[in-house]
Amino acid sequence: MGGTYGDSTRTVKVVGGHASPGAPIAPAPVPASAYHLAADESGDLDTYGRVSNPTWRQLESALAELEGASAALTYGSGMGAITSVLRVLTRPQTTLVVPADGYYQVRRYAAEYLARQGVNVVEATAAQMCDAAADADVVLAETPVNPTLDVVDLHRLATICRGRRSTLVVDNTAATPLGLQPLSLGADLVVASATKALAGHSDLLAGYVAGCNDELMARIERDRLLSGPVLGPFEAWLVLRSLGTAGLRIVRQCRNAAAVALMLRDHPAVRSVRYPGLPGDPSHPVAAEQMKRFGGLVAVELEDAAAVHALVERSSLLVAATSFGGIHTCVDRRARWGDPVGAGFARLSLGIEDTDDIVADIESALG
Missing domain, CATH: 3.90.1150.10 (Aspartate Aminotransferase, domain 1)
Structure with a gap:
């Protein structure tokens, strides 16, 4: 039955409301930087605010479900999510394809940081993306492209990447998971700015990564822990609250x-x-x-x-x-x-x- 739900039902359902009797219908934020630890130093789910937060977990579960992923990780911005993924996936001599006609800050990060680390950065338009992927190790595609709104053929692109055993990352900000499901078309990871339509009220910054490869998601989570671009619990709660509408x-x-x-x-x-x-x-x-x-x-x-x-x-x-x-x-x-x-x-x-x-x-x- 759940597979037949419409998108408004899905977005309402992922934010809760079906807990045990007496529990609040609306989830509450958990603003905590530190937590009580077990006396025997075992079994602690939450220890420190940069490591985990209950509000993050609820939002990440909702985002994973909407994207058709097994897991999601939240960030303080969409760029925080993208740069974390690119740090994990690239190293010196890696060939990385980024959109030449997409969000300009991604090109700047690739040119000003990754290229200086020895990454071979290739810029490709939406029309050039599949050809460029034929020689790439990592492909970051954006579709529809912001701002020209060209669309990348994700099935074709994913087939090329799979043949090379390269990693395909798709920026799903413009389409949102209610308009496009990149993972179902063969993408390895989805990145997005939740600042935009998912949060939808022009009052916060947030981003996320979603995927189905547990080992890869664990590596990205480790990068988030060490580099610290985390989402505040109140902002996480605001995104979760906004998902319902x-x-x-x-x-x-x-x-x-x-x-x-x-x-x-x-x-x-x-x-x-x-x-x-x-x-x-x-x-x-x-x-x-x-x-x-x-x-x-x-x-x-x-x-x-x-x-x-x-x-x-x-x-x-x-x-x-x-x-x-x-x-x-x-x-x-x-x-x-x-x-x-x-x-x-x-x-x-x-x-x-x-x-x-x-x-x-x-x-x-x-x-």
Whole structure:
């Protein structure tokens, strides 16, 4: 029966509510840096706050279930999760492929830290990823790519990696586990920023790693212990609390994104629009094969930077912000951060406003 649950039911179920009589329905945070230890020094589940926390475990169990993993590890940010994984998987002479068109901080970390340690860093776009993987030891793929929203064929990429016995890591931030299940398509690990749609309220930073290889997950957990990029228990509790409404929020965000993309496609002020859910989008065939939902992000190209600024100024609902996945619809002109896109390129992160309202607002603001 559990396999037939919808996503809102799944997200509610993973945060608890089915404990013994008398237990609270809502889980409570456990803010502790130290714990009482057994007098005989045996059997201690929790000892110190950098090692473990009961709130972490509850959140990690929920994230593992949503990703279809056997285990998950939480971090203080998505970058904390990614860098921990890359430290474990790479060493001098390792060939690592990272997205050339994905989140720019990952490229910076690979170039400024890993390359200096002797790692051979190769940057590949979504279209180049499968070819680049043919000579790689570790592949970090992001799909849909942030911010251009190209989609990587994960089944094909996983087949190539398996043939080389290389490790495939997939950043699932944009799609979320309610839109894409990378592990079921052959990925070895999932990394993600829970800061975005899973937490969904623009009020915390969090990240996680999920996987099914116990030995590999143990190595990553050891790196987390030694390097210390842990998630605070209160932030862990906030993510867990937010997961209960993630199904509702993500469904609305995806619906809004699809409606806005359709409107933008035919608007005279728009040079181009990208959304994997649009039938005419270059990524739609692959996205339709591997994604359950197409996400809450839309990429739009306007005439120039001034056009993006005017869009925000004329709007009553849009917020200029660089993160995504929150309840408000946000606009981010990506060229300001150094992404290789045009000056008028903007990433729209759709919120949970009423669909007719946000479509009408953006259409009016475009002029």
